[in-house]
Amino acid sequence: MSDTALHNPNPTGFAHQFEDLEQQHEAGRLGMWIFLATEILFFGGMFTSYTIYRALHLPSFIIGSHLLEVKFGATNTVVLICSSLTMALAIRAAQTGKSKSSIIFWLILTMILGALFLGLKLRFEWYHDYLEHIVPGFGFEYRPEWGSAAPQVQMFMCFYFFMTGLHALHMVVGLGILAVLVGMSARGRFTSQYYVPLEISGLYWHFVDIVWIFLFPLLYLIGGRYTIGGH
Amino acid sequence: MAGHGEHEHTPHVVPVSTYVGVFIALLAGTALTTAVAYVDLGRWNTVVALAIAVVKMLCVILFFMHVKYNPGLTRIIIAAAFFWLGIMICFSMSDELTRGWEYNPLPWNPGLILPYLSHFRF
Numbered sequence: 525m526s527d528t529a530l531h532n533p534n535p536t537g538f539a540h541q542f543e544d545l546e547q548q549h550e551a552g553r554l555g556m557w558i559f560l561a562t563e564i565l566f567f568g569g570m571f572t573s574y575t576i577y578r579a580l581h582l583p584s585f586i587i588g589s590h591l592l593e594v595k596f597g598a599t600n601t602v603v604l605i606c607s608s609l610t611m612a613l614a615i616r617a618a619q620t621g622k623s624k625s626s627i628i629f630w631l632i633l634t635m636i637l638g639a640l641f642l643g644l645k646l647r648f649e650w651y652h653d654y655l656e657h658i659v660p661g662f663g664f665e666y667r668p669e670w671g672s673a674a675p676q677v678q679m680f681m682c683f684y685f686f687m688t689g690l691h692a693l694h695m696v697v698g699l700g701i702l703a704v705l706v707g708m709s710a711r712g713r714f715t716s717q718y719y720v721p722l723e724i725s726g727l728y729w730h731f732v733d734i735v736w737i738f739l740f741p742l743l744y745l746i747g748g749r750y751t752i753g754g755h
Numbered sequence: 756m757a758g759h760g761e762h763e764h765t766p767h768v769v770p771v772s773t774y775v776g777v778f779i780a781l782l783a784g785t786a787l788t789t790a791v792a793y794v795d796l797g798r799w800n801t802v803v804a805l806a807i808a809v810v811k812m813l814c815v816i817l818f819f820m821h822v823k824y825n826p827g828l829t830r831i832i833i834a835a836a837f838f839w840l841g842i843m844i845c846f847s848m849s850d851e852l853t854r855g856w857e858y859n860p861l862p863w864n865p866g867l868i869l870p871y872l873s874h875f876r877f
Contacts, residue, residue, distance in 0.1 A: 550826065557829050561836035568840040575844060576851045594789060601785045609778045612769075612819045619768045723821075730819045737811045740785075741804035745792035 537718035549720050556724035560731050567735055570690065574683050574742065581676035586747035588680030591658055596648050597744040600641050601736060607637035608733045611726045614705075621716035627709045634729070635702045638695055645692060650685075659685065684743055691739060694732045701725045767824040777818040784811045 542548040578585045614630030650659070657665040660682045666674040705725055708714065714722060788807040796803060817823040822830060 550828075553825065554828060554832065557832045561832055561839075564836040564840055565843065568843055571840075572844050572847050576847060579848070579852065594792070598785060598789050602782060605778065605781045605785065608781075608815065608819050609774060612774050613771070616768060616771070616774070727820055730815050733819075734812050734815050737815070738805075738808050741788050741792070741808055745788065745800075745804055747800065749792045 536715065537713075537720070545717065549723075552720040552724055553727070556727050560727060563731060567690070570683075570687050571738070571742075574687065577676070577679060577683070578746070581673070581679070582747065584670075584673040584676030585680045587670055587673055588677045588684070589744060589746035590749070591653075591656075591677075591681070592684065592744050593649070593652075594744050594749060596644060597740050600644055601740050603637050603641045603644070604733045604736050607634050607641070608730050610634040610637060611729045615719060615722050615726050618714045618719035618722050619716055624709050624712055624714070627714060627722070628706055631702055631706050631709065635699055635706075638699050638702070642692060642695055642699075645688065653681075687739055687743065691732065691735050694735070698725075698729050698732055701728065767821070769818065769821070769824070773818060777814050780814055781811055784814075 536545055538545055539548055542551065610630050610633045614627055614634060617626045617630055653659050654662060657663050658681055660678050664678055664681070666678070670677050702725070705722060708721060784807050788804055791803050791807070792800065794800075816833065822833065
């Protein structure tokens with residue numbers, strides 16, 4: 525207790541302009557949700573253009589979707605869901621006044637799972653796609669079996685790389701935020717009274733998870749996998 | 756221990772069992788959406804996949820993101836975000852999908868298109 529007081533003279537992080545801590549926390553949460561609302565529309569622009577071009581060129585999108593490996597997409601979905609659970613448990617550890625090593629444990633576990641997601645994506649998907657010559661702008665090659673659908677297959681791969689790339693960029697930012705949170709935890713900044721940075725960073729992390737929940741079926745599972753080869 | 760705050764802050768702590776239950780539901784949803792993709796449901800494949808994704812999203816928002824325990828203002832922000840997303844998608848699609856009604860196979864050429872337009876009374 526004296527140790528905490530020495531390093532952190534204001535253990536609740538209470539700012540004087542608020543009525544009480546509850547109001548301060550709600551203001552923080554609300555601000556984060558407004559930011560996430562803009563993020564929904566940011567990703568929404570990509571989902572909208574995806575929807576339009578999918579409606580116009582469905583056969584090409586089915587061929588493109590079948591170039592992706594469902595097993596890696598599904599594995600990464602599971603990895604992200606696990607990381608959402610560990611993030612929720614990190615916040616819960618702070619809420620229930622657990623030791624800082626407990627909070628750091630769950631945060632590091634979340635970071636490991638986040639890094640695992642990016643590692644799997646880079647090593648088994650993007651690098652593999654590069655070797656297969658299906659990365660637009662990096663030696664993309666039309667295959668004869670695509671026929672006249674080929675140009676829009678390349679467009680599907682553009683959507684795939686931009687949407688998963690933007691999602692991966694959010695993951696990298698999330699890992700940076702988690703690293704800052706680990707540092708704050710190590711300095712004993714979080715108590716059962718003050719854990720708003722953890723909570724709103726958790727909101728961001730879960731939001732990125734939700735984006736992937738939609739990307740997985742929309743990119744990997746178009747038109748069903750029963751019609752291998754499209755058409 | 757209440758610090759400078761007037762009142763003791765008591766956060767709503769979600770039991771671990773709830774988190775684990777939501778986690779299992781999300782894993783089940785992932786397995787289901789993957790399995791359904793291998794069954795031929797025609798155009799319903801997309802509907803089912805999106806329905807499962809929406810249910811998974813609600814699980815994450817309500818429990819992991821604590822919206823179930825948050826004040827109504829948070830829900831208004833979320834509803835507004837999705838309302839605007841709906842406007843963006845629906846209006847864009849209603850434009851795009853109705854363009855084929857007057858299909859014009861000619862390339863843009865004012866000399867050819869303007870006489871064609873003169874059939875309409877503006």
